[in-house]
Amino acid sequence: MANQKIKHRLAKDKLMLWTICIFATLTAVPLFAILGEVLLRGYSQLSWSFFTEPTPTAYKAMKAIEAGEPIPGGIANGIVGTMIILSMAVVVAVPVGILCGTFLAENRKKRFAKIVSYLTDLVQGIPSVIIGIITYIWIVVPMKGYSAIAGSVALCIMMLPLIIRSTEETLKILPASLKEAGLALGGNKARVMMKVQLPAAFGGIFTGVLLAISRVIGETAPLMFTALGCSFIRWSINKPISAVPLLIWEFFNDPHLQELIWGASLFLLIFVLTLNLTAKYLAKKWNQ
Amino acid sequence: MESIIPILEFKKTCVSYTKQTMAVKYVSAAIERNTITAIMGPSGCGKSTLLRAVNLMHNLYSNIRVDGEILLNGENILLMEPIDVRRRVGMVFQRPAPFPTMSIYDNVLAGFALNGIHLSKSKKDEIVESNLKNVVLWDEVKDVLNKKGTFLSGGQQQRLCIARALAMKPDILLMDEPTSALDPIATKRIEELLLELQKKVTILVVTHNMGQAKRISSRSMFMYLGELVEYGDTETMFSNPEHERTKAYLIGKIG
Incomplete structure (x- = not known):
């Protein structure tokens, strides 16, 4: 009788296990389906010129299609634009985010810190299209024109909460003994933070920064209101500029350029996945 | 004159975490220079709390209050700047806490780096070598x-x-159960080390291991429920405890 009961329980256990495994596999299906689709459609467009030449005009593309040749040109203008917008956003968001996260981790019980922490969560929840339109009002209108600067402001706002959170969380999980040991040696709070706590938290913070970048690099809506787009490679920061996600949207709207969609998507997807995997790898390495 | 002033003296020292309850109640005791003094007692008796008061660790937490006086070479540390006090009072924690991002070399020198003191390379080498030799x-x-x-x-x-x-040449070294996370062999080595080190520095060590207190300390404090029940020579306390509670603890009735 007792034996029967145990068998029953073991069977239930197995059933549970299988159910969980099946559902876990199901969640991975969309990822591989998307990857497969984009790879299949996109890989044939990838070539050296795809990364070094700017977008072709619709006329050139039309001629190429009529002649039965592959569409000339590529997404270099988008890659350059994305890099410019992103690096400006990172240069501002990383120091500000880390300082703010440090403040939140060190002053958990202060009312002000609680309010800031709450607001950070709210900012994270703001739809990106709204951040785009707000940046348009704040930056594009006063500057009298679309620009890379405006684009980077929008992305910076989106990155900040992620960097603040990861800094705060990483600092919070450091053992208290680390900070106490530093202070017990006579260091002041700032020195202990700079020499002991932040270095110890570096892995987590860096992972957070990478994830923040991968989160915003594909953002399209805020850039439509701010960077606008540009059909040639441009290095100035106060003029309209292109970005890879903007190009995908442009290609979609132009019947002659649609073939370029998949190459651009593949590039963006691989870039984001690489960032994510690097972040995961670093986080794992750091925890050892 | 100096020899008359104890290196460390508690005068009616109280520590409270909340307004209603005191974790350490009116402790008065003078610590002798170049000795190992053990603070014993059951969990929650306030021994660590008392120890952490000496390098003003409680200042980090706004809810903790320390009252009375704690005199370091006759000066009340409760009125001094924490960074000043902590430079003169070293501390070793229960769990070994080397700074994970620093090399062994930099760990020995961490106190200087954290105090913004710049040293020449040869001076650094010398400090690292002599201090690592000190701890064998x-x-x-x-x-x-x-x-x-x-x-x-x-x-x-x-x-x-x-x-x-x-390395910071402290007047006094505080140790908060320094061996409770270690195996018996590592513990034995630390104990031997402490016996050697007392020639150079005064050591105040919290332990709930009675055997350890007996092995290494020359003076012992027994604390119970926040009060200092008994303070005296370790040998006397173990062979002939003055108080009922000390006796009960030593034979294992409480604790």
Whole structure:
């Protein structure tokens, strides 16, 4: 009788296990389906010129299609634009985010810190299209024109909460003994933070920064209101500029350029996945 | 004159975490220079709390209040700047806490870096070598000084932490159950080390291991429910305790 009961329980256990495994596999299906689709459609467009030449005009593309040749040109203008917008956003968001996260981790019980922490969560929840339109009002209108600067402001706002959170969380999980040991040696709070706590938290913070970048690099809506787009490679920061996600949207709207969609998507997807995997790898390495 | 002033003296020292309850109640005791003094007592008796009051660790937490006086060479540390006090009072924690991002070499020098003191390379080498020799770690690590502190075993890490504290030449070294996270062999080595170190520095060690107190300390405090029940020579206390409660603790009735 007792034996029967145990068998029953073991069977239930197995059933549970299988159910969980099946559902876990199901969640991975969309990822591989998307990857497969984009790879299949996109890989044939990838070539050296795809990364070094700017977008072709619709006329050139039309001629190429009529002649039965592959569409000339590529997404270099988008890659350059994305890099410019992103690096400006990172240069501002990383120091500000880390300082703010440090403040939140060190002053958990202060009312002000609680309010800031709450607001950070709210900012994270703001739809990106709204951040785009707000940046348009704040930056594009006063500057009298679309620009890379405006684009980077929008992305910076989106990155900040992620960097603040990861800094705060990483600092919070450091053992208290680390900070106490530093202070017990006579260091002041700032020195202990700079020499002991932040270095110890570096892995987590860096992972957070990478994830923040991968989160915003594909953002399209805020850039439509701010960077606008540009059909040639441009290095100035106060003029309209292109970005890879903007190009995908442009290609979609132009019947002659649609073939370029998949190459651009593949590039963006691989870039984001690489960032994510690097972040995961670093986080794992750091925890050892 | 100096020899008359005890290196450390508690005068009606009280520590409270909340307004209603006191974790340490009116402790008065004078610590003798170049001795090992053990603070014993059951869990929650306030021994760690008393110890942490000496280097003003309680200042980090706004809810904790320390009252009375704690005199370091006759000066009340409760009125001094924390960074000033902590430079003169070293501390070793229960869990070995070498700074994980620093090499063994840099860990020994961490106190200087954290105080913004710049040293020449030769001076650094000298401090690292002499302090690692002090804790009998030099021979084991002299070829791996550039490895991270966390690369060492638990016992070695703890000795590294002692070296790090000693490098600042403190007047007094506080130790909060320094061996409770270590195996018996590592514990034995630390105990031997402490017996050697007392020639150079006064040591105040919290332990709930009675055997340890008996083995290494010359003076012992017994605390119970926040009060200092008995304070005297370790030998006398173990052979002939004055108070009922001390006796009950020593024979294992409470604790």
